[in-house]
Amino acid sequence: MEIIASLKNVNKIYKTGDTTITALATTNLELYKQQLTLIMGPSGSGKTTLLSLIGCVIYPTAGEIYVNDQLVTELSENQLAAIRLQKIGFVFQHFNLLNPLTALENVMQPLLLQxxxxxxxxxxxxxxxxxxAMSERKHNLPKKLSGGQKQRVAIARALVTEAGMMLCDEPTASLDAKSAAQVMENLKSLAQTGKAVIVVTHDLRLRPFADRIIYVEEGKVSDTIKDEENYK
Ligand SMILES: Nc1ncnc2c1ncn2[C@@H]1O[C@H](COP(=O)(O)OP(=O)(O)OP(=O)(O)O)[C@@H](O)[C@H]1O
Structure with missing residues (x-):
């Protein structure tokens, strides 16, 4: 399997006043192309921190992060922004579509920026x-689309730049079960075309869609779950 991103001895520590929060303890991790990886964990466990590090959104406190064999932790903020635009697609819980633009125009945006x-x-x-499967709705404004349809437009926008890695933060949290399953099917088939699809969720029901599951509990990454009771 081909590696798309790796973390070597990475941690993230936040200091606010007298308090120190270890959002992510020292972590070594490799992520692969052609896989749908779920990052699961209870609220506040460090999932978004891990996704933000992989997505070149924040710098670690220590350690090295590689994306496509490039050491990104030594790059400037502007260089990271360029990597995010070209190499990484982001999908969020609340879709973040531009309301005055049609589905098609929303998906064109990252390319026009490039x-x-x-x-x-x-x-x-x-x-x-x-x-x-959103061709028939391409001229619709977001307000004329259901939640599931909006999320599929957001996925199209994330994949249109031919990003190798798609990072999705709770992409199904605002959706009913049927729309959530359709979105997960879309993401799974994108992984099968070769992309690395990484989905953060606390919803244990999404596990059947995953090729691989990573659990984050109290800032520690592992491949086994400690306490299912904490997931809600
Ligand atoms: N910018 C920040 N400054 C200070 N503390 C932070 C910051 N970002 C996150 N944290 C803390 O780091 C820990 C991990 O947060 P993170 O958002 O990664 O968890 P999460 O698993 O994504 O949670 P949720 O599922 O609720 O979104 C939490 O204790 C959080 O309060």
Whole structure:
């Protein structure tokens, strides 16, 4: 299996006043292409911190992070922003679509930011929308779409740049069970096309969709669950 990102002796410690919070204890981890990896854990356990580190959103307190064999922890904020735009797709719980724009225009946005022409952006955006079965709704504004449909547009927007890695923070938390299953099926088939799809969730019902599950409990990463009672 091909590695897309790795963490070597990485930790993240927050200091506010007199208190020190170890959001992520020292972690060694490799993430792979062509896999849907679930990062699971109770509220406040460090899942978003781990995802933000992998996604080049925050710097670790110590350790090294590699994305596509590039040591990203030595890069500047601007260089990290460029990596996020080109190499990583983000999907959030609340979709974060731009309301005045149609589904198609929303998906074109990251490509226009990257400097693609409108014609090329449109062609690529239409292909991405087809991958999540949203072609028929491409001219709809977000307010005319259901929650599940909005999330599929958000997934198309995350994959349109041909990012190798898709990072999803609670992508199904606002959805009913049927829409959540459809979104997870979409993400799973994207993993099968070669992408590394990494999904943070506290919803244990999503486990059947995963190729791999990583548990984060009290800032510690492991491949086994300690106490299911803490997950809600
Ligand atoms: N910017 C910050 N400053 C101080 N403490 C922080 C910061 N970000 C996170 N923390 C703390 O680090 C710990 C881990 O937070 P994190 O958001 O990673 O957990 P989580 O598992 O994603 O939680 P949830 O499921 O509730 O989103 C928590 O104790 C949190 O309060």
């Amino acid at each position: 400097g693609f022409s409108k014609a090329v952006a449109k062609e690529k955006a239409e292909f991405a929308l087809a991958q999540v």
